[in-house]
Amino acid sequence: MTVKEFQNKFEPFVPPAIAWKGDNVGLQIGRGTDTIRAVLVALDATLYVAKEAVKKKTNLIITHHPLLFHPVQNLTSDTRVGEIAQFITEKKINLYSAHTNLDSVQWGVNFVLAKALGLTDVQILSPLKDSFTKIVVFVPKNFIETVATAMHNAGAGMFTKYDHCSFRGEGTGTFRGMNNARPFLGEVGKLERAEEIRLEMVCESWKIKDVLSAMRVAHPYEEIAYDVYPLMNENTEYGLGAIGNLPKAVSENNFLSLVKKKLKTPSLRYSAGKGARIKRVAVCGGSGSEYINDAIHQGADAMVTADLKYHTFQDVEHKILLVDAGHYETEHLVLGPLAMKIREILQQRKHSIPVFITETTTNPIRYY
Ligand SMILES: [Zn+2]
Structure with a gap:
Protein backbone atom coordinates (compact mmCIF):
# COMPACT_ATOMS: atom_id res chain seq x y z
CA MET A 1 0.00 0.00 0.00
CA THR A 2 1.32 3.44 -0.84
CA VAL A 3 1.35 6.35 1.58
CA LYS A 4 -1.37 8.05 -0.48
CA GLU A 5 -3.56 4.96 -0.52
CA PHE A 6 -3.16 4.68 3.24
CA GLN A 7 -4.06 8.35 3.66
CA ASN A 8 -7.28 7.85 1.65
CA LYS A 9 -8.30 4.94 3.89
CA PHE A 10 -7.24 6.55 7.17
CA GLU A 11 -8.59 10.07 6.82
CA PRO A 12 -12.31 9.20 6.92
CA PHE A 13 -11.56 8.11 10.53
CA VAL A 14 -9.80 11.42 11.32
CA PRO A 15 -11.14 13.96 8.80
CA PRO A 16 -8.52 16.71 8.31
CA ALA A 17 -11.43 19.17 7.90
CA ILE A 18 -12.31 18.85 11.62
CA ALA A 19 -8.84 19.97 12.71
CA TRP A 20 -8.51 23.45 14.17
CA LYS A 21 -8.11 26.23 11.66
CA GLY A 22 -4.39 26.98 11.56
CA ASP A 23 -3.42 23.42 12.50
CA ASN A 24 -1.15 21.51 10.16
CA VAL A 25 -2.28 17.91 9.67
CA GLY A 26 -1.62 15.30 7.02
CA LEU A 27 1.56 14.33 5.21
CA GLN A 28 4.31 16.68 6.34
CA ILE A 29 7.37 15.12 4.75
CA GLY A 30 7.66 12.47 2.06
CA ARG A 31 6.14 11.14 -1.11
CA GLY A 32 2.60 9.80 -1.44
CA THR A 33 3.83 7.28 -4.01
CA ASP A 34 6.18 5.50 -1.57
CA THR A 35 5.18 1.94 -0.68
CA ILE A 36 4.83 1.55 3.08
CA ARG A 37 7.30 -0.95 4.58
CA ALA A 38 6.42 -0.48 8.26
CA VAL A 39 4.87 2.21 10.45
CA LEU A 40 6.07 3.78 13.70
CA VAL A 41 3.56 5.65 15.87
CA ALA A 42 4.62 8.36 18.35
CA LEU A 43 3.31 11.52 19.98
CA ASP A 44 6.23 13.57 18.63
CA ALA A 45 8.73 13.30 15.80
CA THR A 46 11.93 13.68 17.78
CA LEU A 47 15.38 12.73 16.50
CA TYR A 48 15.29 9.66 18.77
CA VAL A 49 11.97 8.59 17.24
CA ALA A 50 13.36 9.12 13.73
CA LYS A 51 16.42 6.97 14.60
CA GLU A 52 14.13 4.32 16.05
CA ALA A 53 12.22 4.37 12.73
CA VAL A 54 15.47 3.65 10.86
CA LYS A 55 16.35 0.85 13.28
CA LYS A 56 12.93 -0.73 12.84
CA LYS A 57 13.13 -0.30 9.03
CA THR A 58 9.97 1.81 8.94
CA ASN A 59 9.42 4.44 6.29
CA LEU A 60 6.28 6.03 7.74
CA ILE A 61 6.17 7.81 11.09
CA ILE A 62 2.72 8.84 12.27
CA THR A 63 2.67 11.40 15.07
CA HIS A 64 0.06 13.31 16.99
CA HIS A 65 2.01 16.58 17.18
CA PRO A 66 2.97 18.05 13.79
CA LEU A 67 6.71 18.64 13.42
CA LEU A 68 6.08 21.50 11.00
CA PHE A 69 3.57 23.71 12.76
CA HIS A 70 4.49 27.37 13.04
CA PRO A 71 5.38 29.02 9.74
CA VAL A 72 8.78 27.52 8.92
CA GLN A 73 11.42 30.00 7.76
CA ASN A 74 14.25 27.53 7.15
CA LEU A 75 15.16 23.89 7.63
CA THR A 76 18.81 24.25 8.56
CA SER A 77 20.50 21.77 10.88
CA ASP A 78 21.02 24.36 13.60
CA THR A 79 17.34 24.31 14.56
CA ARG A 80 15.62 21.38 16.25
CA VAL A 81 12.90 21.13 13.61
CA GLY A 82 15.38 21.57 10.74
CA GLU A 83 17.71 18.87 12.03
CA ILE A 84 14.88 16.36 12.45
CA ALA A 85 13.29 17.23 9.09
CA GLN A 86 16.65 16.81 7.33
CA PHE A 87 17.31 13.46 8.99
CA ILE A 88 13.82 12.20 8.06
CA THR A 89 14.23 13.36 4.46
CA GLU A 90 17.71 11.86 4.10
CA LYS A 91 16.47 8.51 5.36
CA LYS A 92 13.53 8.62 2.90
CA ILE A 93 11.00 8.41 5.71
CA ASN A 94 7.47 9.81 5.39
CA LEU A 95 6.08 11.86 8.25
CA TYR A 96 2.34 12.16 8.76
CA SER A 97 0.45 13.90 11.58
CA ALA A 98 -3.08 13.65 12.96
CA HIS A 99 -3.31 16.41 15.53
CA THR A 100 -6.50 18.25 16.54
CA ASN A 101 -8.46 15.98 14.18
CA LEU A 102 -7.31 13.05 16.36
CA ASP A 103 -8.35 15.07 19.43
CA SER A 104 -11.82 15.57 17.95
CA VAL A 105 -12.92 12.02 17.10
CA GLN A 106 -14.65 9.65 19.48
CA TRP A 107 -11.87 7.08 19.37
CA GLY A 108 -9.17 9.74 19.79
CA LYS A 129 -19.43 24.11 15.00
CA ASP A 130 -20.18 25.24 11.45
CA SER A 131 -19.49 21.83 9.95
CA PHE A 132 -22.92 20.95 8.56
CA THR A 133 -24.44 21.83 5.22
CA LYS A 134 -27.93 21.15 3.94
CA ILE A 135 -28.40 20.14 0.33
CA VAL A 136 -31.88 20.51 -1.17
CA VAL A 137 -32.51 19.14 -4.64
CA PHE A 138 -35.72 18.94 -6.68
CA VAL A 139 -36.08 15.51 -8.30
CA PRO A 140 -38.73 14.09 -10.64
CA LYS A 141 -40.74 11.50 -8.72
CA ASN A 142 -39.57 8.37 -10.53
CA PHE A 143 -35.87 9.29 -10.04
CA ILE A 144 -36.09 9.94 -6.33
CA GLU A 145 -34.57 6.65 -5.16
CA THR A 146 -31.76 6.79 -7.73
CA VAL A 147 -30.74 10.32 -6.72
CA ALA A 148 -31.19 9.73 -2.98
CA THR A 149 -29.13 6.52 -3.04
CA ALA A 150 -26.32 8.20 -4.99
CA MET A 151 -26.20 11.05 -2.47
CA HIS A 152 -26.29 8.69 0.52
CA ASN A 153 -23.52 6.57 -0.96
CA ALA A 154 -21.39 9.72 -1.27
CA GLY A 155 -21.87 10.42 2.45
CA ALA A 156 -24.98 12.61 2.81
CA GLY A 157 -27.58 11.95 5.50
CA MET A 158 -25.16 9.82 7.46
CA PHE A 159 -24.58 10.08 11.21
CA THR A 160 -23.07 7.84 13.90
CA LYS A 161 -26.23 5.95 14.66
CA TYR A 162 -28.32 6.58 11.53
CA ASP A 163 -27.79 6.64 7.82
CA HIS A 164 -30.10 7.22 4.81
CA CYS A 165 -31.53 10.28 6.60
CA SER A 166 -33.54 12.54 4.28
CA PHE A 167 -36.72 14.58 4.09
CA ARG A 168 -38.98 14.40 1.05
CA GLY A 169 -41.87 16.73 0.23
CA GLU A 170 -43.99 16.60 -2.93
CA GLY A 171 -44.63 19.62 -5.11
CA THR A 172 -44.82 20.93 -8.63
CA GLY A 173 -41.87 22.30 -10.57
CA THR A 174 -42.30 24.50 -13.62
CA PHE A 175 -39.92 25.24 -16.49
CA ARG A 176 -39.86 26.19 -20.14
CA GLY A 177 -37.02 25.04 -22.35
CA MET A 178 -35.63 27.70 -24.69
CA ASN A 179 -33.44 27.76 -27.80
CA ASN A 180 -30.99 24.87 -27.60
CA ALA A 181 -32.44 23.28 -24.46
CA ARG A 182 -32.87 19.52 -24.41
CA PRO A 183 -35.41 19.05 -21.61
CA PHE A 184 -35.72 15.62 -20.04
CA LEU A 185 -39.50 16.17 -19.88
CA GLY A 186 -41.86 18.07 -22.21
CA GLU A 187 -41.14 20.19 -25.26
CA VAL A 188 -38.92 23.17 -26.04
CA GLY A 189 -40.83 26.47 -25.97
CA LYS A 190 -43.75 25.09 -23.93
CA LEU A 191 -44.35 25.84 -20.24
CA GLU A 192 -44.14 22.51 -18.44
CA ARG A 193 -45.27 21.39 -15.01
CA ALA A 194 -43.59 18.38 -13.40
CA GLU A 195 -44.37 16.41 -10.26
CA GLU A 196 -41.19 16.71 -8.26
CA ILE A 197 -39.93 15.86 -4.82
CA ARG A 198 -37.98 18.30 -2.71
CA LEU A 199 -35.23 16.06 -1.34
CA GLU A 200 -33.30 17.41 1.68
CA MET A 201 -30.20 15.96 3.25
CA VAL A 202 -27.62 17.17 5.74
CA CYS A 203 -23.97 16.39 5.21
CA GLU A 204 -20.64 17.41 6.63
CA SER A 205 -19.18 20.28 4.67
CA TRP A 206 -16.08 18.34 3.61
CA LYS A 207 -18.31 15.82 1.78
CA ILE A 208 -20.27 18.39 -0.29
CA LYS A 209 -18.13 18.07 -3.42
CA ASP A 210 -18.56 14.29 -3.58
CA VAL A 211 -22.27 14.46 -2.77
CA LEU A 212 -22.98 17.10 -5.43
CA SER A 213 -21.00 15.16 -8.05
CA ALA A 214 -22.93 11.97 -7.26
CA MET A 215 -26.22 13.90 -7.35
CA ARG A 216 -25.42 15.43 -10.77
CA VAL A 217 -24.58 12.04 -12.26
CA ALA A 218 -27.80 10.44 -10.95
CA HIS A 219 -30.17 13.32 -11.72
CA PRO A 220 -31.86 13.20 -15.16
CA TYR A 221 -32.32 16.97 -15.71
CA GLU A 222 -30.14 19.08 -17.97
CA GLU A 223 -30.40 22.01 -15.49
CA ILE A 224 -30.70 20.74 -11.93
CA ALA A 225 -32.38 22.98 -9.34
CA TYR A 226 -30.58 22.58 -6.02
CA ASP A 227 -29.64 24.69 -2.99
CA VAL A 228 -26.70 24.40 -0.60
CA TYR A 229 -27.20 25.99 2.83
CA PRO A 230 -24.60 26.36 5.57
CA LEU A 231 -26.04 25.28 8.94
CA MET A 232 -25.23 26.52 12.41
CA ASN A 233 -26.16 23.24 14.13
CA GLU A 234 -23.47 21.74 16.34
CA ASN A 235 -21.94 18.47 15.22
CA THR A 236 -21.99 16.25 18.31
CA GLU A 237 -20.10 13.50 16.54
CA TYR A 238 -16.88 15.52 16.56
CA ALA A 325 -1.89 16.09 34.83
CA GLY A 326 0.75 16.87 32.20
CA HIS A 327 0.54 17.28 28.43
CA TYR A 328 2.30 14.01 27.59
CA GLU A 329 0.51 12.08 30.35
CA THR A 330 -2.95 13.11 29.11
CA GLU A 331 -2.20 12.24 25.49
CA HIS A 332 0.16 9.28 25.16
CA LEU A 333 -2.55 6.68 25.88
CA VAL A 334 -3.97 7.32 22.40
CA LEU A 335 -0.96 5.64 20.79
CA GLY A 336 -2.41 2.14 21.39
CA PRO A 337 -5.81 2.81 19.72
CA LEU A 338 -4.04 4.79 16.96
CA ALA A 339 -1.72 1.87 16.17
CA MET A 340 -4.71 -0.46 16.26
CA LYS A 341 -6.66 1.67 13.77
CA ILE A 342 -3.65 1.78 11.43
CA ARG A 343 -3.26 -2.01 11.66
CA GLU A 344 -6.94 -2.50 10.79
CA ILE A 345 -6.52 -0.35 7.68
CA LEU A 346 -3.29 -2.00 6.57
CA GLN A 347 -4.73 -5.47 7.10
CA GLN A 348 -7.74 -4.74 4.89
CA ARG A 349 -5.66 -5.73 1.91
CA LYS A 350 -3.89 -8.60 3.66
CA HIS A 351 -0.64 -6.67 3.64
CA SER A 352 1.62 -7.72 6.44
CA ILE A 353 2.97 -4.29 7.25
CA PRO A 354 4.21 -4.05 10.84
CA VAL A 355 2.97 -1.17 12.99
CA PHE A 356 5.13 -0.28 16.00
CA ILE A 357 4.47 2.05 18.92
CA THR A 358 7.60 3.98 19.82
CA GLU A 359 9.66 2.68 22.73
CA THR A 360 11.08 6.19 23.16
CA THR A 361 9.43 8.49 25.69
CA THR A 362 9.08 11.82 23.93
CA ASN A 363 8.00 13.78 27.03
CA PRO A 364 10.43 16.72 27.31
CA ILE A 365 9.28 17.44 30.89
CA ARG A 366 11.03 15.74 33.81
CA TYR A 367 9.87 15.68 37.45
CA TYR A 368 12.27 16.07 40.36
ZN1 LIG B 1 -0.67 17.73 22.50
Missing part, protein backbone atom coordinates in the same frame (compact mmCIF):
# COMPACT_ATOMS: atom_id res chain seq x y z
CA VAL A 109 -7.19 11.44 22.54
CA ASN A 110 -10.06 12.66 24.73
CA PHE A 111 -12.27 9.57 24.67
CA VAL A 112 -9.22 7.40 25.36
CA LEU A 113 -8.38 9.64 28.32
CA ALA A 114 -11.98 9.48 29.58
CA LYS A 115 -11.91 5.69 29.30
CA ALA A 116 -8.60 5.49 31.16
CA LEU A 117 -10.21 7.36 34.08
CA GLY A 118 -13.16 4.96 34.01
CA LEU A 119 -15.78 7.50 32.88
CA THR A 120 -19.09 6.26 31.53
CA ASP A 121 -21.76 7.95 29.34
CA VAL A 122 -18.96 9.90 27.68
CA GLN A 123 -19.88 12.71 25.29
CA ILE A 124 -18.03 15.45 23.43
CA LEU A 125 -17.41 18.45 25.69
CA SER A 126 -17.30 21.12 22.98
CA PRO A 127 -19.02 19.93 19.78
CA LEU A 128 -17.71 21.03 16.39
CA GLY A 239 -15.41 18.10 18.90
CA LEU A 240 -12.87 18.79 21.59
CA GLY A 241 -12.74 17.47 25.14
CA ALA A 242 -15.00 14.83 26.63
CA ILE A 243 -17.30 14.66 29.63
CA GLY A 244 -18.70 11.68 31.51
CA ASN A 245 -19.42 10.23 34.94
CA LEU A 246 -17.43 8.13 37.37
CA PRO A 247 -19.33 4.95 38.19
CA LYS A 248 -19.32 6.03 41.86
CA ALA A 249 -18.72 9.47 43.41
CA VAL A 250 -15.34 9.70 45.15
CA SER A 251 -13.66 12.22 47.45
CA GLU A 252 -11.42 14.85 45.90
CA ASN A 253 -8.32 13.13 47.30
CA ASN A 254 -9.36 9.76 45.96
CA PHE A 255 -9.99 11.33 42.58
CA LEU A 256 -6.51 12.86 42.52
CA SER A 257 -5.01 9.47 43.43
CA LEU A 258 -7.02 7.84 40.63
CA VAL A 259 -5.71 10.35 38.07
CA LYS A 260 -2.09 9.86 39.20
CA LYS A 261 -2.39 6.10 39.06
CA LYS A 262 -4.26 5.77 35.77
CA LEU A 263 -2.14 8.31 33.89
CA LYS A 264 1.12 7.22 35.55
CA THR A 265 2.01 10.82 36.32
CA PRO A 266 4.40 11.42 39.21
CA SER A 267 2.93 14.76 40.20
CA LEU A 268 -0.29 16.76 39.74
CA ARG A 269 -1.02 20.49 39.97
CA TYR A 270 -4.58 21.32 40.98
CA SER A 271 -6.77 24.04 42.42
CA ALA A 272 -9.38 23.74 45.16
CA GLY A 273 -12.63 22.19 43.94
CA LYS A 274 -16.20 22.62 45.20
CA GLY A 275 -15.38 20.63 48.33
CA ALA A 276 -17.91 18.01 47.30
CA ARG A 277 -17.52 14.46 46.01
CA ILE A 278 -16.45 14.01 42.41
CA LYS A 279 -18.87 12.31 40.04
CA ARG A 280 -19.02 14.27 36.76
CA VAL A 281 -15.63 14.71 35.11
CA ALA A 282 -14.44 16.59 32.02
CA VAL A 283 -11.17 15.85 30.26
CA CYS A 284 -9.16 17.49 27.53
CA GLY A 285 -5.81 15.94 26.62
CA GLY A 286 -3.00 18.46 26.14
CA SER A 287 -3.85 22.16 26.40
CA GLY A 288 -7.53 22.36 27.35
CA SER A 289 -7.81 25.62 29.29
CA GLU A 290 -10.27 27.13 26.85
CA TYR A 291 -12.82 24.39 27.56
CA ILE A 292 -12.94 24.82 31.36
CA ASN A 293 -16.06 27.00 31.18
CA ASP A 294 -17.80 24.37 29.03
CA ALA A 295 -16.96 21.83 31.76
CA ILE A 296 -18.35 24.12 34.51
CA HIS A 297 -21.53 24.84 32.54
CA GLN A 298 -22.07 21.14 31.99
CA GLY A 299 -21.87 20.46 35.71
CA ALA A 300 -18.41 18.89 35.89
CA ASP A 301 -17.04 18.50 39.42
CA ALA A 302 -13.51 18.07 38.08
CA MET A 303 -11.55 18.59 34.89
CA VAL A 304 -8.32 16.89 33.89
CA THR A 305 -6.19 18.66 31.32
CA ALA A 306 -2.70 20.20 31.04
CA ASP A 307 -0.63 23.31 30.24
CA LEU A 308 -2.55 25.41 32.79
CA LYS A 309 -1.45 28.85 33.96
CA TYR A 310 -1.43 30.30 37.50
CA HIS A 311 -4.33 32.68 36.80
CA THR A 312 -6.38 29.95 35.17
CA PHE A 313 -6.24 27.98 38.43
CA GLN A 314 -7.11 31.17 40.32
CA ASP A 315 -10.16 31.98 38.15
CA VAL A 316 -11.93 28.69 38.79
CA GLU A 317 -11.04 28.06 42.45
CA HIS A 318 -13.96 26.40 44.31
CA LYS A 319 -15.94 26.12 41.06
CA ILE A 320 -14.30 22.94 39.74
CA LEU A 321 -11.42 20.71 40.81
CA LEU A 322 -9.01 21.67 38.05
CA VAL A 323 -6.19 19.20 37.53
CA ASP A 324 -3.06 19.65 35.41
